[in-house]
Amino acid sequence: MELQTAELKINELRSLLNQYGYEYYVLDKPSVPDAEYDRLMQELLELEGTFPELKTPDSPSERIGGAVLDVFEKVEHRTPMLSLGNAFNEQDLKDFDRRIRQVAGDEFSYVCELKIDGLAVSLRYEDGLFVQGATRGDGTVGEDITANLKTIKSIPLRLRENTSLEVRGEAFMPKRSFEALNKAKEEQGEEPFANPRNAAAGSLRQLDPKMAASRNLDVFLYGIGNIGKSGVTSHSEGLDYLDQLGFKTNKERRKCATIDEVIEFVNSWVEKRPHLPYEIDGIVIKVDSLEQQRELGTTAKSPRWAIAYKFPAEEVITTLMDIELSVGRTGVVTPTAILVPVKVAGTTVQRASLHNGDLIREKDIKIGDKVVIKKAGDIIPEVVNVLADQRTGQEVDFHMPTHCLECESELVRLEGEVALRCINPKCPAQIREGLIHFVSRDAMNIDGLGEKVISQLFSEELIADVADIYKLTREQLLALERMGDKSVSNLLKAIDASKGNSLEKLLFGLGIRHVGAKAAKTLALKFGTMDQLTAASKEDLISINEIGDKMADSIVAFFEKEEAMDLIHELKEYGVNMEYKGLKPVSVEESNSIFAGKTVVLTGKLEQLSRNEAKEKIEALGGNVSGSVSKKTHLVIAGEDAGSKLTKAQELGIEVWDEEKLLVELNK
CATH class of the missing domain: 3.40.50.10190 (BRCT domain)
Incomplete structure (x- = not known):
């Protein structure tokens, strides 16, 4: 076949496949059998293989998934992706309505949409072509997951107009796909995903697009990042415009003139929610007029013109089979209920928090009890109460241990605390959890050193403290299961890169009690270097507004330990940065800049x-x-x-x- 003939045929195939794909994945009205779609796709793949110069970024073949990626690049959103404030009852919604009326008066309307339980994404199009997709991240900077998003067949690779815009939506895993995925994982002896939200996020935030393509994800678009010259004046018009461009929006939406209509819509979906083919966790309510949205404005984190109503936590009854104990990085012993698996708010729950021994005593929880389970905020399962009247006499009392399960040291209860704690600094459980904390995103952020790899390195006695991470060799890592040459190279690069982190990352990673990420930044900014901080007295510390007595005592006690100072000296020897690298703000009084006080x-x-x-x-x-x-x-x-x-x-x-x-x- 000649090049010109091949080009005509390829364009014909792409046009047909795009049309059939839109009918199937967006309209849910297929016009041809799956076998015909597959036949046309195979023909396109063969032609593009023969004439690779004719392959384009918007070809339907791009949805199959390409080469494995090395890393996700960072993406700065042109318009920030703000989070929504929450409402949990009718009064919260009425208070929201009252705040809107104080600014907008009485002439406005709302748009109510289902709140899809998935992963927020931003899609950017240039002249109608899909060029970049990203996660929400922190709202300002996300991760480039374009290759994975291209595998979602309801995302158009080319729009029906040659327009440039950024759109926002929610990628999700339909219930059917979630059940099939977990069944396959269980058959392979792998840990199943906890819920469709985690499954969707895990699918889009991994480096193999072919894996993402196999997960059968979907998406609903719910907004435009920048309306630009589209002529759209309301949110509802914006959704209609997205439909015209070929996007998939959720049709279960309603325009409401009053808050009472909003509440009626919300209540109707509390009942209908379980019958949807995907998970929702609430209803999003937005002021429709874009002009009124601008007038209402935003806070630093959330728009004032929108709110998310969160559905009440669903409660179910199951049996508590056992109570499992774990030791955290600070030595706290935490009990967890092991349950007969039960569906709660659309996900299977097998474990629930019991918090501490006092709660077990207060609620008179026994092993074998029938218990009521709910998900706090639809996320964390917890035991609400015990159905004591259903006891058979076979239930067994539970008592918190007197000694640590990992190191056998005596457990203590510190003054003013309810938790039992292992205070042995050499406790293996605390060391392992401390290592996991050290490499986490808000600490040293070492990609590739997740919980499983850390646990494996620790059990193989390749690492005993955080300094050992910087001693790891290629040979040691290659000897581990599921660690190939490329992943080892990437991991060693990530470890080396972490040496250059600013001081606050290291301070947070060290796990000093009561010192969170914000306090670590404050300390790094104030003292500048690790040496200055380690020499600081309690008086020096409490002179800082954000540092109280308890935190100051904890910091002084930490640096008084010989083993802590030995660790810091060792990290220095391995080239780990010990200085604050950020810019140091000056006070308004000290600054002669035009920005001072502005x-x-x-x-x-x-x-x-x-x-x-x-x-x-x-x-x-x-x-x-x-x-x-x-x-x-x-x-x-x-x-x-x-x-x-x-x-x-x-x-x-x-x-x-x-x-x-x-x-x-x-x-x-």
Whole structure:
């Protein structure tokens, strides 16, 4: 076949496959049998294999999944992906309505949508072509999962218009796909996923697109990141526009004129929820008018014009078969209920939190009891109460141990605490959990060193403390199960890269009691170096606003331990950074910068700085960076594709700079 003929045939096949795929995956109205779709796809694959120069990024063959990725790149969202505030009852919804009326008056309407229980994603299109997809991340920066998202057949690779826009949605795993996946994992002796949400997130946040393609994920789009010149003036119009472009939106939505209509819609779905082919965990309520949305604005984290109603926790009855104990990194012994498996809020639950021995005594929980289980916030299963009237006499009392199950040291209860604690610093369980904490995302963030690998290294006696991580060799890692040459290379690179982390990451990773990630940043910023911090007295520490007596005592006690200082010296020898690397803010009084004491808003895409870099530099000069524009805003920095924030700034007469002007002032 000649090239020209092949090109015509390939275009014909792509057009047919796109049409049939849209009918099947978006409209749920297939017009041809699966066998015909498969035949056409095979023909396309053969032609693209023969004429690779004719393959394009929007070809339906891209959905099969390509080569395994090395790592996920970071993506800065052009418009932040804010989280929603929560409502848990009718009064919360009425309070939300009252707040809206105080700003918008009485002339407005709501749009109610099902809150899909999945993974929030952002999709970017340029001239109608899907070019990038990312996770929500922290709302400002996510991870590039384009290759995995291309495998979701309801995501169009090319739109029906050659428009450029960023859309937001929820990727999810349908119940049928979830059940099939877990059945396959159990047959292979693997741990099943806890719920469809975890399964969807796990599928999209792994490096093999072919694996993602095999998981049969789906997506609903629920919003546009930047309306731009589309002419859309309301959220409901935006959803209709997404339909026109070929996106899949959820049709179970309703426009409501009053909060009473909203509450009626919410209550109707409490009953209908179990019959859906996918999981939902609530209803999202949004003010429809985009102009009123802009008027209402946002807080640093959430839009004021939207709220998520969370369904009440579902309660079920099951049998408590056993109580299992575990020792955490701080030595706390935690009991967990082992249950006869039962479905709660759409997921199978086999374990539930019992918190501590006092709770077991207070609720008179016995092994063998019939117990009521619920999911707190639809996430964490817990034992609500015992059905004592259903006891048979075969139930067994449970008593918390007097000695640690791992190291046999005597357990103690510290003054003012309810938890039993192992205070042996050489307890294997605490060391193992401390290692897992050290490599976690908010600490040293070593990709590839997950809980299973750490446990394996620890049991093989390859690591005994965190410094040993930096001694690991290629040969040692290659000897482990499921560790190939490429994964070992990536892991060693990640370990080496972690040496360059700023001081606060190391401080948090060391697991000093009462020192969380925020306190670690405060300490690193204040003292600058590890040496300065280790030499600090309690008086030095409590002179910092965020540090109280309890935390100060804990920090001093930690650095007084000989083994702690030996560990720090060892980490130094392996090249682990011991200094704060971030910019140090100055006070308004100390700064002579134009930003001192000013509230600044960043909007749109900056070309030379990331949003976080610009924020850090402005704050280092005494400025305050806010997420929303108000009358209190002094300055707006507008990058490419700046949207509603720029519009509002212009309406309020607020000074607006471009990035070039920002860079000039930052470099003065």
